[in-house]
Amino acid sequence: MNQASRNNSSQSTLLKDGNLYIIFGITLMAVMGVASITPAFPEIINYFEISKKEVAYLITVFTLPGIFLAPLMGMLADRLGRKAIIIPSLFVFAIAGFACSFAESFNALLILRFFQGAGMASLGMLNTTMVGDLYSGNIRSTAMGYVSGVLSIGTATYPAIGGLLADIAWNIPFYLPLLAIPVGFAVIFGLKNPEPHKNPDLKDYLRKTWKSINKKPVWGLFLNTLLMFIMLYGAYLSFFPLLLEADFGASASKIGITMSVMSLTTAIVSTQTGRLKTLFSHKQLLFFSIFAYLVSMIVIPLSYHWWSIILGIIIFGIGHGLMIPNFQTMLVSYATINERAAFMSVNAMVLRIGQTVGPLLIGICYSLGDLRTSFFGGAAIAVIMFFVLIFFIQEPPKSE
DSSP states (O other): OOHHHHHTOOHHHHTTOHHHHHHHHHHHHHTHHHHTTGGGHHHHHHHHTOOHHHHTHHHHHHHHHHHHHHHHHHHHHHHHOHHHHHHHHHHHHHHHHHHGGGOSSHHHHHHHHHHHHHHHTTHHHHHHHHHHHHOOHHHHHHHHHHHHHHHHHHHHHHHHHHHHHHHHOTTGGGGGGGGHHHHHHHHHHHOOOOOOSSOOOHHHHHHHHHHHHOSHHHHHHHHHHHHHHHHIIIIIIIIHHHHHHHHHOOOHHHHHHHHHHHHHHHHHHHTTHHHHHTTSOHHHHHHHHHHHHHHHHHHGGGOOSHHHHHHHHHHHHHHHHHHHHHHHHHHHHTSOTTTHHHHHHHHHHHHHHHHHHHHHHHHHHHHHSOHHHHHHHHHHHHHHHHHHHHHTOOOOOTTO
8 A cells, every 4th residue: 555545544444554553563562671571670679689779770771772872773764764773673672682581690681681772772763753654644643643552552561461470480571572573574574664765965964953953942842851751760660669569568460550550541641632732732731741740759659558559650640641642742843844753863862861860860869768758859850840841841833
């Protein structure tokens, strides 16, 4: 099916397009690397006899390669083609991830996680790039919505799956990356994606991208992206599982199921973004989002009962569901279609920085107190996000 015919396709025809399901598979691999293993943190701590602070390094070394590889992969995908980057990325992700299950020391596990993260670096960026390649108009918007829904399903179910597998043994969740191998073969033999025909001039490419980026509201959005992922990967993904195990005696499977509540809440709220935009501006929705983050980062450390813990992560999920689609929509509006992939690759780099330093920065808060103190560090991050929103961010151009 060529692009012209896709533009005239109905929604039902879109769901019959095999390309879309391959992109779904890539999306599910992109969010697997962290969500599926965090419920296993208590088991990993016991097996390797490491500290609670050290286990957070499994997130740091995984996201670190994306800081420098995301923009590089974006440029190479424009110059060499999407498949040339995605296929080896999937196989590296699968092989290095599975090899983690055989690690005999924590240092070996960290090294393997680094290589797994290198494989993942391009996946979360190029899946949406290919949606732009394959579809346009309303069909593109519909396809983006489906991809976002699949991503939320992945982040909701992986903690539960990872927790159930970790109840068997600490290393079983690391079998899951093997699923990237059939996805890789599907890309090789099934993906019919239009590839760029001309190598763009690198100097002009970078100049136009910088022109799109060098705007006060864009810097504000990038900064809040950084802060949001410091809070998400630092307080929530790194220390929330440890809090459940230490103070509530939760098993790995129970930790996974509990964390799935946040992702399910995020998925539900995200689907209502269109309706909410008819009532509130982008900036107002971001305000509500940050307020929810702040409330959750206060409720969780003050919770000593399961019902209040669940309430805290539901509030966090509401904030996340409001934040993600809104800041992405605002960012996209500041770049033209010709520079959008490079523009978003810079956002991906900023995102990876937040994922990487988050466990380290919030770990400092943990060192100054205890597990609950970590979440007050997250609350401080939310306060900073308020100031960035007020002084840097404004409504995007009306032409969005």
